[in-house]
Every structure is written in C-alpha cells, then in structure tokens.
Amino acid sequence: DPSGVVPLGQSKFPDSKAKHSWLLLFYDKNNQKDRKTENYVSLAKQLAEVVLKKAKNSKNGMVFKIGAIDCSGDAMKFCKKKLGKNSDLPSFATVLNGSVKAISDADVLQNAKSLHDHMIDSLVKIEGLIVNVNSVQHIQSRMLSSAPTPGHPNIAILLLTDKYETSSLYASLAYRHRQDGFAAFGESRAKNLEMAKKFGVKKYPQLIALIGSEDKVERYESEALDGESLSKWLGKLSNKHFKKDNKRRNRRN
Numbered sequence: 001d002p003s004g005v006v007p008l009g010q011s012k013f014p015d016s017k018a019k020h021s022w023l024l025l026f027y028d029k030n031n032q033k034d035r036k037t038e039n040y041v042s043l044a045k046q047l048a049e050v051v052l053k054k055a056k057n058s059k060n061g062m063v064f065k066i067g068a069i070d071c072s073g074d075a076m077k078f079c080k081k082k083l084g085k086n087s088d089l090p091s092f093a094t095v096l097n098g099s100v101k102a103i104s105d106a107d108v109l110q111n112a113k114s115l116h117d118h119m120i121d122s123l124v125k126i127e128g129l130i131v132n133v134n135s136v137q138h139i140q141s142r143m144l145s146s147a148p149t150p151g152h153p154n155i156a157i158l159l160l161t162d163k164y165e166t167s168s169l170y171a172s173l174a175y176r177h178r179q180d181g182f183a184a185f186g187e188s189r190a191k192n193l194e195m196a197k198k199f200g201v202k203k204y205p206q207l208i209a210l211i212g213s214e215d216k217v218e219r220y221e222s223e224a225l226d227g228e229s230l231s232k233w234l235g236k237l238s239n240k241h242f243k244k245d246n247k248r249r250n251r252r253n
Contacts, residue, residue: 001045001048001068003044003045003046003048003049003052004048004049004051004052004059004062004066005025005044005045005048005066005067005068006059006065006066006067006068007067007068007069007070008024008067008068008069009069009070009075010075010078013069013082014067014095014098015098016097016098016099017098017179018095018098019176020062020064020065020172020175020176021064021065021094021095021096021119021122021123021172021175022064022065022066022067022094022095022096023044023047023064023065023066023067023092023093023094023095023115023119024066024067024068024069024092024093024094024095024100025040025041025043025044025066025067025068025069025090025091025092026069026071026079026082026083026087026089026090026091026092026093027040027041027068027069027070027071027089027090027091028070028071028072028076028089028090029070029072030072031089031090036090037089037090040090040092040109041068041090043092043109043111043112043115044066044068044092046112047066047112047115047116048066050112050116051063051064051066051116055226055227055228056226056228058226058227058228060227060228060231061226061227061228061229061231062172062227063120063123063168063169063171063172063227064119064120064123064172071089082100083100083102084102087102091103092109092115094118094119094122096122096123096126096175097126101122103115103118105118120168120171123168123171123172123175124166124168124171126171126175129171129174129175129178129185130166130170130171130174130185130186130187131143131184131185131186131187132186132187132189133158133186133187133188133195134188134192135192135194135195136194136195136198136214138186139156139158139186139210139214140214142184142186143156143158143183143184143186143210144156144183144184144210144212144213144214146183146184149181152181152241152242153211153212153241154183154212155181155182155183155209155210155211155212155237155241156182156183156184156185156186156209156210157174157177157182157184157185157186157207157208157209157210157234158185158186158187158188158207158208158209158210159185159186159187159188159205159206159207160188160192160195160196160199160201160204160205160206160207160208161187161188161189161190161204161205161206162189162190162191162204162205163189163190163205164189164190165189166187166189169225169227169230170185170187172227173185173227173230173231173234176231177231177234177235177238180234180235180238180242181238181241181242182234182238191204198214199217205225206219206220207219207220207230207233208220209237211241218237220233
C-alpha cells in the first residue's frame with residue numbers, strides 16, 4: 001500500500017526474531033464496507049503515512065512498522081489464535097518480541113496520534129531494552145558486566161543526550177539491533193556532566209560504542225540522525241567485530 005501499511009499473513013507474521021516492532025490491524029476483508037472496519041483501515045493508513053514521512057519515506061527507517069492481516073476464510077483460525085478466541089474484528093494489536101497484545105482501550109483507538117503514542121510507549125517500556133546510565137560506574141555495572149560471547153569483545157552502545165525521556169528513535173534502534181550481539185544499549189540523559197566530561201561531549205546527542213571498556217570508544221560521526229543511517233552504523237559495527245564468530249557459529253549450526 002502506498003501509505004506504508006504492509007500486507008501480512010501467517011507465513012510472514014513477525015515472531016520473536018523479527019527486527020522491527022509492529023502495530024498490526026487484524027480485519028476481515030469481506031467486511032470492508034463495515035463502518036468500524038473502514039475506520040480502522042483509515043487509521044492504519046493515516047498512521048503509516050505519518051511514520052513513513054518521519055522516516056523520510058524509508059520503510060527500513062520507520063520507528064515501527066504498520067501491518068494488516070486479512071483474517072477472512074481459513075485465516076480466521078490463525079487470527080483468533082493470535083488475538084484470543086473471544087476477540088472481535090477488526091482489532092489493532094502490538095507485536096513486540098513475538099508477543100501479540102490486542103488494544104482494547106477506546107481512548108487509544110480514537111485516532112492515529114493516540115495509536116502512535118501507545119505503540120511508542122509500549123516500545124520504550126520493554127524491560128531491559130535500554131538501561132539508564134547516570135555515572136561512569138554504571139558503564140561497567142549496567143552495560144559491560146555480562147560475560148562476552150567467546151571470540152567477541154563486549155560492545156555496548158551508549159547515547160548521551162540533553163533530553164529527559166528516551167526518544168522513540170533510540171528505542172527503535174535498540175529494538176532493531178537487540179539480537180546483533182551487543183552487550184547493552186544505554187542512555188545518559190539530561191546533559192549529565194560527569195558523563196559529558198568522561199567522553200568529551202560538546203554537542204548533543206552523541207552516540208558512541210564502548211569496545212570492551214569505557215576507555216575504548218568508537219563514535220558515530222555523521223550528521224545524519226535518521227533511523228536508517230544510525231542502523232547502518234550499528235550494522236557496520238556488528239560486521240566489523242562479530243562477523244567471523246558469527247560465521248563459525250553458522251557453520252556449526
């Protein structure tokens with residue numbers, strides 16, 4: 001769909017390994033003239049257009065993806081299994097780490113903005129997705145404390161920002177690369193002076209990679225702060241530091 005809504009089915013349903021977080025519309029195509037169905041389809045398209053526009057029309061750069069599943073015919077059983085037997089169609093649901101959660105709050109379903117805010121709130125609040133780093137000591141205790149994969153350095157990603165809340169863009173970035181081998185994604189908020197001094201930050205936001213320790217740093221140098229550009233940088237880091245070991249694991253599997 002030109003709006004950015006992705007048609008999905010059972011074979012392409014986002015599971016726990018899916019890169020992106022999803023907001024899905026479950027609907028029955030045979031009831032397209034139903035008023036509620038028309039309204040929900042319109043909401044999905046409006047929201048997709050907004051999110052896609054913010055991503056500069058790059059679907060890969062969207063902070064979350066919007067999909068639609070036609071539940072008519074044989075697909076109804078699959079939809080009911082995902083949503084719950086007593087669920088009604090049409091329904092919106094969030095899909096995070098493979099977990100489907102139907103949205104029943106009427107206030108959330110009121111318009112595209114409320115749907116957007118609900119999805120972002122659900123993404124940002126995923127437990128352990130982003131850790132709060134308030135001091136230099138937290139780098140080791142909260143970000144680099146886990147034992148590294150054999151053959152890998154422990155690499156943690158840290159955002160230093162002047163904001164007081166986690167941005168949807170950073171939450172989306174952490175989610176998209178949560179399975180790439182990074183030890184943790186952390187965030188130092190509100191112009192933390194100790195952290196700024198430690199890493200010589202003069203301009204916010206500053207995104208850095210800690211390669212095994214707080215003293216070995218690779219910085220994101222580009223001026224481009226869109227999702228696709230940031231994701232490419234993380235992809236390069238992953239390929240640079242993890243590629244050989246990943247290949248060995250793949251051969252074993």
